[in-house]
Amino acid sequence: MDFRISFSHLAPTKLVYPQMTNKAKIAFVIPSLSSGGAERVVSTLSNSLCKDYEVHIICLIKTIPFYKIHDQVRVHYCIETQNNSSGLLTAVKNNILLVKKITRIAKNCNIDILLSFITSANVLSIISAKLSGIQVIVSERNNPEKDYIPKMWKLLRNGLFPFASLIVVQTEAIKDFYTKKMGEKKLVIIPNPISTDFSPPVVNASTQKSKENIVLTVGRLNSQKAQDVLIKAFASSKNGGWKLYLVGEGEERERLENLIDSYGLQQKVLLLGRVEKMQEVYEKAKIFAFSSIFEGFPNALIEAMYFGLACVSTNCPTGPSDLIDNGKNGYLVEVNDIVALTKRLNTLMEDEGLRMSLGEKAQQTVSNFNAVNITKEWSTQINQCLNIN
Numbered sequence: 001m002d003f004r005i006s007f008s009h010l011a012p013t014k015l016v017y018p019q020m021t022n023k024a025k026i027a028f029v030i031p032s033l034s035s036g037g038a039e040r041v042v043s044t045l046s047n048s049l050c051k052d053y054e055v056h057i058i059c060l061i062k063t064i065p066f067y068k069i070h071d072q073v074r075v076h077y078c079i080e081t082q083n084n085s086s087g088l089l090t091a092v093k094n095n096i097l098l099v100k101k102i103t104r105i106a107k108n109c110n111i112d113i114l115l116s117f118i119t120s121a122n123v124l125s126i127i128s129a130k131l132s133g134i135q136v137i138v139s140e141r142n143n144p145e146k147d148y149i150p151k152m153w154k155l156l157r158n159g160l161f162p163f164a165s166l167i168v169v170q171t172e173a174i175k176d177f178y179t180k181k182m183g184e185k186k187l188v189i190i191p192n193p194i195s196t197d198f199s200p201p202v203v204n205a206s207t208q209k210s211k212e213n214i215v216l217t218v219g220r221l222n223s224q225k226a227q228d229v230l231i232k233a234f235a236s237s238k239n240g241g242w243k244l245y246l247v248g249e250g251e252e253r254e255r256l257e258n259l260i261d262s263y264g265l266q267q268k269v270l271l272l273g274r275v276e277k278m279q280e281v282y283e284k285a286k287i288f289a290f291s292s293i294f295e296g297f298p299n300a301l302i303e304a305m306y307f308g309l310a311c312v313s314t315n316c317p318t319g320p321s322d323l324i325d326n327g328k329n330g331y332l333v334e335v336n337d338i339v340a341l342t343k344r345l346n347t348l349m350e351d352e353g354l355r356m357s358l359g360e361k362a363q364q365t366v367s368n369f370n371a372v373n374i375t376k377e378w379s380t381q382i383n384q385c386l387n388i389n
Contacts, residue, residue, distance in 0.1 A: 026056070028057045028114075029114055035249075035274050037296075047073065057073060057074070059076065088152075111134060118141055126160045137165055143174060161182060169189055190381070198282075203363055208356060214287070215289050218304070219290075221251065225293075228256060237346050286355055288301070293316055312332075312348065313331070329365050
């Protein structure tokens with residue numbers, strides 16, 4: 001979230017709260033519930049945890065949830081719309097108002113612990129938790145050394161994160177980053193859960209018959225994901241009879257469209273935008289390609305492996321090397337290496353047996369990331385913070 005935004009359009013002050021229960025009351029805090037990796041994780045965890053906790057989601061900005069939310073989960077909004085504003089003083093005032101809003105919801109709902117995702121929400125949640133006298137777990141979703149966030153949020157993050165009850169990260173490399181700043185005591189690694197919406201078929205010759213010659217990539221269209229590198233590699237590959245599907249939306253769309261036009265690939269490289277029924281896309285594709293410059297712990301790569309796609313990814317910091325054992329359950333190439341990516345695409349396009357072998361092993365690799373297992377890990381940490389046996 002940009003530090004310089006306006007919160008002038010506050011949500012209505014009248015709130016409807018659920019009946020009191022004996023369950024511990026937890027509230028996720030996240031900028032919005034639009035499409036995205038963190039949003040999917042929050043939705044999946046909320047739906048799973050509501051069996052054992054009274055679950056709330058506090059969104060900084062009002063959006064229609066892109067992913068399914070269980071009807072037992074209560075969603076609250078802090079503001080109706082987001083407007084750009086200039087001036088540091090205005091931004092500070094707006095964020096103070098936002099902290100008050102989070103604090104008010106937490107107190108009125110008798111929340112026991114805040115579970116915050118993404119840097120801006122994490123900073124505001126730590127302040128709100130201290131004002132409310134409750135616990136707070138923050139979760140970073142990207143590589144903190146590479147993430148493009150305003151300097152002010154980085155300073156606030158570094159200053160306030162030591163006051164969190166716990167910091168959840170996804171990889172050893174990210175854990176090392178925070179360990180150097182605040183020690184290891186408050187850090188824990190919990191991978192992202194695979195969405196409960198997905199039920200992939202087992203990889204075998206029969207399931208391959210329904211697939212098409214599609215190379216798939218999923219992610220926001222921005223410079224971090226470097227889809228231009230993938231388009232160039234696909235253009236250089238032996239792509240006869242193959243198509244490249246890009247799922248996601250973002251500020252790089254026009255530039256990518258121009259790049260596709262320059263190669264004359266309008267009929268072979270398709271920008272699909274946001275897709276709600278992702279299972280259908282994963283089931284149709286044969287290859288998944290990931291060209292990111294950096295990651296936190298890439299949901300899309302986990303999902304592709306879960307569906308048994310043959311995967312090739314950049315060996316970017318961090319995440320892909322935690323999932324792919326090069327040559328055994330997928331391929332890793334260096335960041336921005338178009339030649340190496342082209343070579344691996346050619347290999348996978350030409351060898352169906354290899355695709356099946358890599359896909360089968362990929363599916364086995366990520367099987368432990370199912371929502372049941374990951375939810376248990378979150379429950380353990382929540383209960384420890386709340387001293388629940």
